Amino acid sequence: MMQQYHRAKKDAGDALLFFRMGDFYELFHEDAKVAARVLGITLTARSKGEAAIPMAGVPVKAYKGYLQTLIKRGHRVAICDQVQDPAAAKGLVERRVTRIVTAGTVFEDDLLERGASNFLLAVAPAGEQLGLAWIEISTGAFRLCALPAARLADEVSRLDPAEVLLPESLLNGESSLVDAVRRATPAPLVPGPEWTFDRHNATEALLAGLGVASLQGFGLEHDHPAVPAAGAVLAYALHNQRGEAIPVSAIGLHDPDARAGLDRATRSCLEILSTQRSGQREGSLLSVMDATGTAMGARLLRDWLVAPLIDTDAINRRQGAVAELVSRSDVHAALNDLLDGLPDIERVASRLLAGRGSPRDLAGLRTGLRAVPALAQALAACAAPPLLEAAARLVPQPELLALLERALAEPPAATLVDGGVIADGWNPPLDELRALRTNGADAIARFQAEESARHRIPGLKVGFNRVFGYYIEISHAQAAQAGGVPESYTRKQTLTSAERYITPELKQLEASILTAEERGRSLEAQLFGELRAQAAAQGEAVRELAREIARVDVLAGFASVARDRGWTRPAVDDGDAIDIKDGRHPVLDALLPAGQFVPNDVLLDHDSARLVLITGPNMAGKSTYIRQVALLVLLAQVGSFVPASEAHIGVVDRIFTRVGAADDLSGGQSTFMVEMTETASILNGASKRSLVILDEVGRGTSTWDGLSLAWAISEYLYRKLGARTLFATHYHELVALAEEFPAVRNVNVSVREWGDDIAFLHKIVPGGTDRSYGLHVARLAGLPAPVIERARRILGDLEQRSPDLRPGSKETVAGGESPEPCQESLFPRPAAAILHELSELEPDLISPMDALLLLREYCQRLETPGEP
Ligand SMILES: Nc1ncnc2c1ncn2[C@@H]1O[C@H](COP(=O)(O)OP(=O)(O)OP(=O)(O)O)[C@@H](O)[C@H]1O
Ligand SMILES: [Mg+2]
Structure with missing residues (x-):
């Protein structure tokens, strides 16, 4: 063995x-x-x-x-x-x-998360570009795209694959591509045989796997950069299934440019799918937005939330549908009733197409199909194009439904073993066998009564076991009373208190009952197989229905959230203004008791408020405010309403968020290194249309390093990239940027102060601030009084001794176009040298990374006294 x-x-x-x-x-x-x-x-x-x-x-x-x-x-x-x-x-x-x-090739419901996709992704270099292809065995989704290497990480993190296939040679060697994938996803990386990534073999695998003679039917040229990845991913999936069919019949092109990019750091910082601290879904944007009724809708919602649209027409279409459902509560209520708890017919369809599918799956399909005509009818009463189109595409399947109604028991048994899957009245021979079986039970009962009467043994019983089938059992006492057992009885087994017997008559009865059962079971299995095959023949159509239902479900869910929470429809256009009145943080607002969240306005635009600096005390609400702006923009571009009294969103092409000192212990990088790597990716990736959210970037290093970096980064974003930026910071010195640049705005979060006490008002007001109230917060947090007292004295001392770098004073750190020489008394000797070097520098000619490195060097020199 x-x-x-x-x-x-x-x-x-x-x-x-x-x-x-x-x-x-x-x-x-x-x-x-x-x-x-x-x-x-x-x-x-x-x-x-x-x-x-x-x-x-x-x-x-x-x-x-x-x-x-x-x-x-x-x-x-x-x-x-x-x-x-x-x-x-x-x-x-x-x-x-x-x-x-493998993680990427499971299809069983009990091994999959209900509301999340489970992609198997393959990545392979293709000339200048990268080819990506992903497949989901449980739904049959199959997509590919080509990308420049710089965008790999974003796309991988958006897909959040369960498993990633890479060419063996790449995975075993040193490769920046592999590193990028590894950083973007925690999913396991597996080596794929080199030959499966070969273009010729891959094309063959695709044609055979999809059962077509050419890929052009899918709008694909055979020399598309992602064909090798697509062929390899299909080959791997098939290899794992060992010749069993997988439910993939089409492949589609994915257009990465149609979506606003959100990289991994942004997704995690905005807590879109899970919270940062606990990694849980509770407390994420998804948890607030998920009012879907079906698993298909829940999966699609996830996809939508991490892939905001950038085309205003597409956004407006979705919004139009949401708006109509918000205003037509009759239609909305009808849809919700129909959608709520509707079975996951998308995954059912895939199992059927793969030649699997349980009796329960067919029952789920039946429930799903029953709802389709009513869904279509409810939608047909609407005017918004996405809803009307859905009404037209929700084509009922009356024949299949009628078949399931008549042939499938209600509810069917969970497995074929017990019978009871096919309905009574569907197949006359089956009905007959079933009657025989039920009659058989009656016959046994009758036999027992007759024997007991005939031989005057009242305690005579007929039982059944697996070893010798039906038997007659008589206790010793009863046998003695009756003066022995009849001669026609053959003894089979002796127990302590009884004997078991059989008779030819009983065995004959047994044979007819057992064959009826046996034949019934096999006939039922055969009938179920036929039924499943007939359902599978409509698998593609069912899958289409499922996708349509998912879209309607997400839109109806948006409408539910909008109505329940009193959200408004944002005006979305291609302008550069983000103008929100009384905006609220969607998650915090939902968590806090009604009315407790303090709404705030925001204005960002290119010419008057390109960079908004938020200063203010600890705990005031800076981080909440800037994330809120990003979340509202994201919601607007997903097609949802937003928590605000009024909102105007000029579409952004990417959202970047960075939080200073966010530890990435699992990634094995130092805190500050992570912070800077992420910042570098913003400075290299943001455009004039991007939205950048910086939360205390620079905090991970010494004050001076951090401040200089924060300053330089702000300038670069403002002047060179022109991205709309919100920057929350404790470096109060930065407020001086407003004096250098016309479109820098300072705001702060107000607190009310009396004596030693402060109250957080969470209200954003114009102007900078120069106080952190850190000691107040420390006291609120329960630091022992002597520590607070001691800190207060040290603070007093420091404030007296250290040079004043407050805004408005002559001695601010110079920045901007023409650095002015600063006083020797303020800057020690190395500073003077550095200032000189700075004045010689051509900022436009150096890369952002070099600028950062240079800054770091300067900072080090400033910290090492005695160096010229
Ligand atoms: N607009 C608001 N309305 C009501 N409560 C708010 C609001 N904004 C923030 N809060 C509350 O204040 C807490 C602190 O907010 P946040 O973390 O945004 O402060 P912060 O200014 O970034 O603090 P730190 O400087 O320490 O990072 C939040 O957890 C929330 O409970
Ligand atoms: Mg904060």
Whole structure:
């Protein structure tokens, strides 16, 4: 048997091998050790002494939970099953690897998250560009696109894949591409054989897999840069399914330029899908926005939230639909009723197309199809184009529905084993067999009554067991009373208090009952197979329905949120103004008791408020305010209403957010390095149409380094990139930028102060501030009084001793176009030299990264006294 094992292990490659032995999947050798460690199961040994082999096993009945844990940790698992009936086997039962389960190739509902996509992504270089292709086995989605390398990380992080396939040679060598992917996603990276990425082989694989003669039907040229990735990803998925069909029948082009980019840092900082601190969905934008009724809608909502539109027409179309549903509560209520709890027919369709699908799946499909005509009818009463179009595309499937209504039991049994899947009255032979079975039970009861009466043994019972079928049981006491048992009885078994017998009559009865049952079961299995095949034939149409339902569901969900929370429709155009009145943070506003969140205005535009600096005390609400602006812009571009009394959004092409000193311990980088790497990516990526949100960038290093960097970054954003920027900072010195540049605005968050106490008003007001109230906050946080007292004295001392760098004073750090020489008394000797070097510099000729490096060098020199 171990020979068989080794053959299977070779086939499984570096996947862990689940080797079926009776009621267990066993793992051996290294696999056993890994599984024991990851799953916390016992490591035992097969054989003893020298020949002992490490072994661990999981019960077949409960293996899915273990499987899920393993693939979540990035392992791949090969399932080696018995492919022969043990009864029919001469000698060893034949076993084969029937499937390799990986994070990106699961399709079972219980292994998948209901409301999230599960993409398998492949990335491969293609000349100057990169080719990306991703596939989702559970829905049959298959897309590809070509990208410049600089945008790889954004796209990968948007897709949030479950698994990434890369050419073997790249993954095994040093590659910036691999590094970029690794930074963008925590998903496992797996090596794909080089030949599968070969353009010729990949094209062949695509044509065969999709069953077409040319890709042009999908609007794809054969020399598209992503064809190798697409072929490889399909080949990998098929390889893992071991010849079983996968439900992919079309491939589509994805246009990355149609969406506003959000990189990984931005997504995490804005807490779009999960919170930063706990990684939970609760408290994220998604948790507030998810009013969808179906799993399909929930998945689509996620996709939409991380891929805002930039085309104003497309945005307006979605908004129009939301607006109509908000105003037409009758239609909206009808839709919600229909959508709520509608089964996930998208994944059902895929399972059917792959030749799988349980009785429950067909029942789900039936429930889904029942709702379609009513959905279409409700939508047909609307005027907004997306709703009307959905009405037209929701084509009911009356034949399939009628078939399911008549043929499928209501509700069907969960599995075929127990029968009860096909409805009564659908198939006369099945009905007959069922009648025989029920009659059989009656016949047995009758037989028992007759025997007991005939032989005057009142306690005579007829029972059933697996070993010898139906039997008659008579207790010793009863037998003695009756003066023995009839002669026609044959003894089969003796128990302590009774004997069991059979009779020819009983065995005859048994044969007819059991054959009826057996034949009923196999007939039912056959009928179910036919039914499933007929449903699968409509799989593509069902999938289309599912996608349409998902869109309607998301729009209806937007309308629910908008109405329940009193949001307004933002005016979206291609201008450069972001003008929001009484904006609120969508998540905090929902979490706080009604009316407690303090609304605030914002104005950002190119000519008068390009860079807005937010200063103010700790805890005042700076971070909340700037994130709120980004979230409102994002919501507007997704097509949703926004929490504000009025909003005007000039579309942004990308949203960047950076938070100073955000630790990335898992990424293995120093805090400050992360901060600067992320900032560099903004300075290299932002355009005039971007929105940049900076939260205390520079905080991760010494005050002087940080301040100089913050200053230089602000200038660069303002002058060179022209991006609309909100910058929350404790560097009060930065407010002086407003004196240099006309479109810099200072605002601060007001507090009310009396005596030693402060109250946070959370209100944004014009002007800068020069106080942090850090000690107040520390006191509120419960720092012991002596520490606060001591800090207060030290602060007093420091304020007296250190040079005044407050805004408005002559000695501010000079910036802008023409740095003025500063007083020697303020700047120590190295500073003078640096100022000289600065005046020689051509800022337009150096790259942002060089500028940062230069700044760092200057800062170091300033900190090392005695250097010329
Ligand atoms: N507009 C608002 N209305 C009501 N409460 C708010 C508002 N803004 C912020 N808060 C409350 O104040 C808390 C602190 O807000 P936030 O983190 O934005 O302050 P901050 O100014 O960035 O502080 P720090 O300088 O320490 O980073 C929030 O957790 C929230 O509870
Ligand atoms: Mg803050």
